[in-house]
Amino acid sequence: MILDNNGCVIWDENMPDDLPRQYSLQDVASFSHWYLEDYPVSTWNRDDGLLVVGYEAGSLWKSRITFDADYVAPLFYCCIGIFLANIIIVILLFFHNTRKLEKSIKPILKGIQQLSKGKPVHIDESGKLSEIKAGLNKAGDYLMKKDNTRAVWIRGISHDIRTPLSIILAYASEMEETPTLPEKTRKQAGIILRQSEKLKNLVSDLNLTTKLEYSMQAICKQNIDAVELARQVISGILNDGMSDQHDIEFHEEQPGKAIQLNGDNLLLQRMLGNLIRNSIVHNPSGCTIKFSIGIHDNSCVFVVSDNGHGMSETQLNALNSNEDISSSQNSEDDTEHGLGLKIVSQIVKAHQGSIQFVETIPHGLTVKILLPMK
Missing domain, CATH: 1.10.287 (Helix Hairpins)
Structure with missing residues (x-):
């Protein structure tokens, strides 16, 4: 409805019949802030009067809140402070729980690493996870x-x-x-x-x-002359009776220079012997085996290479990844590389060394071993 300056209704639309058609200033002041006969209303000033829009009874809730200006600013800052404090508390709780979770996960990750290395694992089972x-x-x-x-x-x-x-x-x-x-x-x-x-x-x-x-082999370390060790291994293989189809060439990278190792003499002999015999056994038609020894970056370097059949790329990758490869026999009754080279890798690892298997160009196998010098 629209009221003129005298409070009379000059226009209405869907106005309930029980509402009066004229209102005093007190009535207008009252329903402007509260209700008109339980009807929530809103008012707007117009050039031709006061527009009053009413809604169904109970459809809206009206309230009038009054604050002392001296308290508004402190209340506002107080609300902001509470909001920021809540955010800080949430962040602190988040980091606290994250740290507790990390603390619980750390022994689990360490245990998984131990398992991957084949070592025993025992974790305290209390707490989270x-x-x-x-x-x-x-x-x-x-x-x-x-x-x-x-x-x-x-x-x-x-x-x-x-x-x-x-x-x-x-x-x-x-x-x-x-x-x-x-x-x-x-x-x-x-x-x-x-x-x-x-x-x-x-x-x-x-x-x-x-x-x-399983670390059950005792490592009896002693001072060893690496050049003399290599000569002994090669002499032993030659004395055992090697086929005329096979030939061993020995070369010193630094002739006359002493190369001292600290290791288990029997295991190192087994390591070098296995490498040479591997080339002999897996190349029955014959091959030339080159054995060299030298020094690089304070490490003793053994290199055993042959110009035989060599190995497949899959086998080379498996050996360099410290994985087991087949040691069965193929259709031609030639044994494949397997247990002997695994023992070589294990002996190198027991002496804190490194080993690399590569293909000899144009064909054959080259094994490079680095052992820390004394």
């Missing part, structure tokens, strides 16, 4: 139990094989050297002898790799 910690402990216990079972099984099998194998070797050697036996029988005895020796070496390799893997 206790279920994950308990699961990690169970996984660690299971893996350690499994590894121990495997190590015990290998040791037991090796021990059980050793006695009958010694008997086979003794009788086969005796039969091969008995002149009264037929030639065919002596040849068969020689084959049995050679295959038994391979089996004996395999048992020895299994025992050694198991001990190295």
